[in-house]
Amino acid sequence: MLVALLVALPVIITVVQALHGGLSTAVDALKDSSPRALLVNSLLVTAVSAPVCCVLGVGTAYLVERTTLPGRRIWTLLLVAPLTMPLFVTSYAWATLGGALQGFLGAAGIIAFSYYPVVFLLTIVSLRGMDPALEETGRSLGLSARRTFWRVILPQLRPAILGGALLVVLDTLVEFDAFVALKFQTFTIHIYAQYQLSFSSSGAAALSMISLLLCVLLLFVELRLRGGANYTRVAHGARRTQTRQRLGRATPVALAATSLVVAVGLGIPVGVLVYWLTQSSHLGFVYATDNLRYLWPATMTSVGVAAASAILALVFAVPIAILAVRRRGPISTVIERVTYLSFALPDLVAAIALAYAASHYARFLYGSLTLLVLADAILFVPFAVVAMRATIGQLEPALEDAARSLGAGGLRTLVRVVFPLSRPGLAAAGMLVFAFVLGDLSTTQILLPPNLYTLGTAFAANASTVAFAAAAPFAVVLALLSMACAYVVMSRFGKVRGLAAR
Amino acid sequence: MVAELACERVVKAYGPRPVLAGVDLNVAGGTLTAILGASGSGKTTLLRVIMGFIEADAGSVAVGGKVIAAAGQVHLAPDKRAIGYVAQEGALFPHLSAGDNVGFGLARAERKRGVRTTEVLELVGLDDSYAPRRPHELSGGEQRRVALARALAPRPPLVLLDEPFSGLDAALRGETRAAVLHALTQEGTTALLVTHDQAEALSMGTEVAVLREGRLVQRAAPARLYQAPVDAELAQFVGDAILLPGTADGAHVSCALGRLPIAGHQVHGDVQVMVRPEQIQLRRVDGGRARHATNDPPVDARAPTATVVDHTYQGPDTVIALRLDRDGGGSAVRARTLERDAPGPGERVALEVLGEVIVYPPTG
Numbered sequence: 062m063l064v065a066l067l068v069a070l071p072v073i074i075t076v077v078q079a080l081h082g083g084l085s086t087a088v089d090a091l092k093d094s095s096p097r098a099l100l101v102n103s104l105l106v107t108a109v110s111a112p113v114c115c116v117l118g119v120g121t122a123y124l125v126e127r128t129t130l131p132g133r134r135i136w137t138l139l140l141v142a143p144l145t146m147p148l149f150v151t152s153y154a155w156a157t158l159g160g161a162l163q164g165f166l167g168a169a170g171i172i173a174f175s176y177y178p179v180v181f182l183l184t185i186v187s188l189r190g191m192d193p194a195l196e197e198t199g200r201s202l203g204l205s206a207r208r209t210f211w212r213v214i215l216p217q218l219r220p221a222i223l224g225g226a227l228l229v230v231l232d233t234l235v236e237f238d239a240f241v242a243l244k245f246q247t248f249t250i251h252i253y254a255q256y257q258l259s260f261s262s263s264g265a266a267a268l269s270m271i272s273l274l275l276c277v278l279l280l281f282v283e284l285r286l287r288g289g290a291n292y293t294r295v296a297h298g299a300r301r302t303q304t305r306q307r308l309g310r311a312t313p314v315a316l317a318a319t320s321l322v323v324a325v326g327l328g329i330p331v332g333v334l335v336y337w338l339t340q341s342s343h344l345g346f347v348y349a350t351d352n353l354r355y356l357w358p359a360t361m362t363s364v365g366v367a368a369a370s371a372i373l374a375l376v377f378a379v380p381i382a383i384l385a386v387r388r389r390g391p392i393s394t395v396i397e398r399v400t401y402l403s404f405a406l407p408d409l410v411a412a413i414a415l416a417y418a419a420s421h422y423a424r425f426l427y428g429s430l431t432l433l434v435l436a437d438a439i440l441f442v443p444f445a446v447v448a449m450r451a452t453i454g455q456l457e458p459a460l461e462d463a464a465r466s467l468g469a470g471g472l473r474t475l476v477r478v479v480f481p482l483s484r485p486g487l488a489a490a491g492m493l494v495f496a497f498v499l500g501d502l503s504t505t506q507i508l509l510p511p512n513l514y515t516l517g518t519a520f521a522a523n524a525s526t527v528a529f530a531a532a533a534p535f536a537v538v539l540a541l542l543s544m545a546c547a548y549v550v551m552s553r554f555g556k557v558r559g560l561a562a563r
Numbered sequence: 564m565v566a567e568l569a570c571e572r573v574v575k576a577y578g579p580r581p582v583l584a585g586v587d588l589n590v591a592g593g594t595l596t597a598i599l600g601a602s603g604s605g606k607t608t609l610l611r612v613i614m615g616f617i618e619a620d621a622g623s624v625a626v627g628g629k630v631i632a633a634a635g636q637v638h639l640a641p642d643k644r645a646i647g648y649v650a651q652e653g654a655l656f657p658h659l660s661a662g663d664n665v666g667f668g669l670a671r672a673e674r675k676r677g678v679r680t681t682e683v684l685e686l687v688g689l690d691d692s693y694a695p696r697r698p699h700e701l702s703g704g705e706q707r708r709v710a711l712a713r714a715l716a717p718r719p720p721l722v723l724l725d726e727p728f729s730g731l732d733a734a735l736r737g738e739t740r741a742a743v744l745h746a747l748t749q750e751g752t753t754a755l756l757v758t759h760d761q762a763e764a765l766s767m768g769t770e771v772a773v774l775r776e777g778r779l780v781q782r783a784a785p786a787r788l789y790q791a792p793v794d795a796e797l798a799q800f801v802g803d804a805i806l807l808p809g810t811a812d813g814a815h816v817s818c819a820l821g822r823l824p825i826a827g828h829q830v831h832g833d834v835q836v837m838v839r840p841e842q843i844q845l846r847r848v849d850g851g852r853a854r855h856a857t858n859d860p861p862v863d864a865r866a867p868t869a870t871v872v873d874h875t876y877q878g879p880d881t882v883i884a885l886r887l888d889r890d891g892g893g894s895a896v897r898a899r900t901l902e903r904d905a906p907g908p909g910e911r912v913a914l915e916v917l918g919e920v921i922v923y924p925p926t927g
Contacts, residue, residue, distance in 0.1 A: 192650075192654055194650030194651065194652075194654035195654050195656060197614065197616055197641070197648065197650060197654075198648055198650055198654050198656075198710075198713075198714075199642075199667075200614075200615075200616070200640070200641035200642045201614060201641055201642070201644075201646060201647060201648035201668075201714070202642075202647075202648075202667055202668030202713070202714075202717060203642045203643075203645065203668050203717060204642050204668075205640065205642050206640075206642075209642075212667075213656060216656070216658040216659075217656075217657070217658060219658070304616065304617075
């Protein structure tokens with residue numbers, strides 16, 4: 062409860078600010094045609110990219126998890142990597158390719174190809190947990206493999222797909238850096254512009270109300286779509302390894318499709334980075350060597366902030382995830398949903414709200430790294446919750462009951478049974494947040510103490526002056542870190558110790 | 564009658580270890596054959612080969628005279644085989660109601676009409692009020708019934724049941740078993756049931772086939788299988804068995820339990836004698852002389868005597884562990900009695916073996 066309140070802090074402050082400054086700005090914005098067009102832009106890019114995300118995510122997940130696709134482990138890593146790759150790096154890479162990739166197409170594309178791993182990861186967990194007998198029964202009742210997929214497997218995947226889509230949609234609505242780089246105007250950019258024009262946080266806060274309202278609507282819709290259906294396994298069935306669909310002659314086609322997804326999602330940013338790096342060897346050599354002095358301290362700051370945020374986010378997420386899995390009810394649902402609200406605020410607005418709160422009520426936090434860590438942790442809690450739910454949902458409640466019967470209290474059960482068992486999932490959740498914080502730019506730019514710089518801000522400072530060669534080393538470190546995160550996430554997401562070998 | 568299901572020399576190996584080492588199995592139309600085997604005996608693998616979920620390395624499977632699988636030549640997809648399948652614990656689709664689960668395999672028009680759905684649900688003893696329920700709202704037994712109804716709905720000539728009653732408590736198991744048998748008989752469906760539970764196989768099967776290490780060791784009617792298992796190991800697998808060394812001289816065998824008639828052929832020489840504990844009758848004896856009710860026949864003075872070591876009350880019957888007095892207090896045997904006042908530890912009893920015994924070649 063307390064955690065939920067803390068996590069909702071930016072939202073509460075923003076709502077108060079908005080009410081204080083009057084909602085007229087928001088109402089005016091809706092009357093004005095230009096912001097309204099931007100809102101339509103936001104919705105349109107979301108409406109296009111989210112379904113594409115689902116198709117890419119489910120399709121690739123099925124290929125690596127349920128077919129005889131060669132090199133499945135490598136593909137899994139490469140398919141997860143776009144998620145941990147900082148979006149501002151990817152977006153600059155797309156922007157430098159220019160032309161068709163700018164504007165709407167680029168915006169929708171970059172979201173689709175950067176966020177599909179959310180759906181991918183959740184789908185994989187869901188596929189693994191499915192009773193193989195369901196599929197076999199479908200076949201025995203006369204359904205071909207393809208129709209079994211549509212009528213048996215896909216319906217089971219619904220919660221995973223909806224949960225993934227929700228995160229993607231919320232993130233798209235408030236995305237800023239990527240769309241700026243691709244010169245695509247959205248409502249969130251309008252909010253930022255408002256803030257910079259007037260320096261009044263109340264105007265931006267009022268406008269954010271619209272985005273919050275959308276979020277509440279989406280949370281409600283997702284809940285309704287998910288419905289009251291109980292999708293947990295009714296029976297345990299046979300603990301048998303899943304049979305894989307033999308691809309046979311379709312193997313080249315499947316490989317080509319997977320390669321295409323990886324090429325677009327990962328190939329573009331990595332390719333451009335390599336290009337920049339080779340450029341830096343002669344063209345930007347002077348810049349680069351000069352900048353290299355900053356590389357180490359920037360890395361340290363980035364990693365420090367990201368690690369601290371990740372740990373804090375886990376601390377926030379653990380009670381929420383456990384509550385959501387074990388005590389299903391209206392209260393736990395509300396608490397779980399509240400974590401999404403902060404996520405639906407544009408980073409800028411959330412950051413300002415926290416800065417405002419700190420300056421008024423906790424001066425010692427104001428302008429400190431601690432505030433940035435807190436802000437990042439709050440922002441990415443939903444991802445941590447989703448990742449942890451994926452693992453905790455698979456723990457047998459009987460194990461906890463056994464621990465309780467042996468005299469371990471709630472907390473001791475948590476420490477001695479739940480945590481050790483869900484360690485892989487915890488690691489994946491932490492790494493996911495770690496990667497997102499590394500890839501966060503707008504919050505960092507606002508809350509980072511002035512004398513410090515991170516890999517992200519150093520990259521952005523150079524990239525915005527088109528000194529890509531100078532920016533490249535920072536991006537390369539980021540990319541390497543993100544690949545390491547991707548590996549941890551790929552190998553541990555939604556896994557339980559002891560069952561991992563399954 | 565034409566064999567509804569015919570498996571010929573089915574071989575399947577995972578790595579060097581053969582799971583199925585050439586299984587021949589014919590199931591007559593309209594009957595229920597139970598495949599009994601311990602875990603790892605290959606029974607589930609056989610079932611999956613018949614279903615088409617896995618391909619055998621050698622051998623063939625035919626249903627209704629039509630070859631549906633022949634290693635390396637024919638492999639009909641599972642959905643083209645028209646074989647009903649009831650998975651372990653039912654495997655109901657959690658996203659569909661019980662009614663929709665049952666209608667799943669029907670053609671669209673028939674599904675919409677819903678007549679068949681109601682019909683098969685009734686067949687397994689569930690009324691219409693169950694149709695809208697979700698699988699998690701059903702009890703374990705109800706889930707199994709719905710699963711069977713779902714498998715029967717498209718009227719398959721053959722249904723395979725994989726441990727259909729595992730995880731159900733005793734009372735529910737009996738009830739569900741009866742419902743399943745009733746439904747199968749009503750539909751006239753040929754069925755193959757896979758189980759590791761002896762009582763289940765013996766009570767349900769028209770015939771029981773025992774699978775051991777990938778081979779069918781015996782296939783017979785339940786009573787025959789229980790009374791005359793082909794070897795000592797099987798005797799112990801299908802029920803409680805006492806094995807004693809003995810010497811045969813044609814139609815009789817002499818062992819620690821006395822001189823007993825042998826079932827079947829004449830045998831000579833050293834043998835192993837198999838006696839079922841319920842064949843042994845006990846009489847209390849006092850100081851070496853039998854004490855018996857007036858209407859009991861007198862105890863044969865040569866009858867072996869024993870001391871009760873332990874007794875386990877099991878409700879309807881009692882299992883009594885005994886140590887034979889003969890050969891210096893050697894062999895331990897068990898008796899099973901329906902008597903309410905069964906002798907307790909320390910009491911001495913006289914033993915009598917009812918009926919014929921089975922003999923096997925001696926071990927080692």
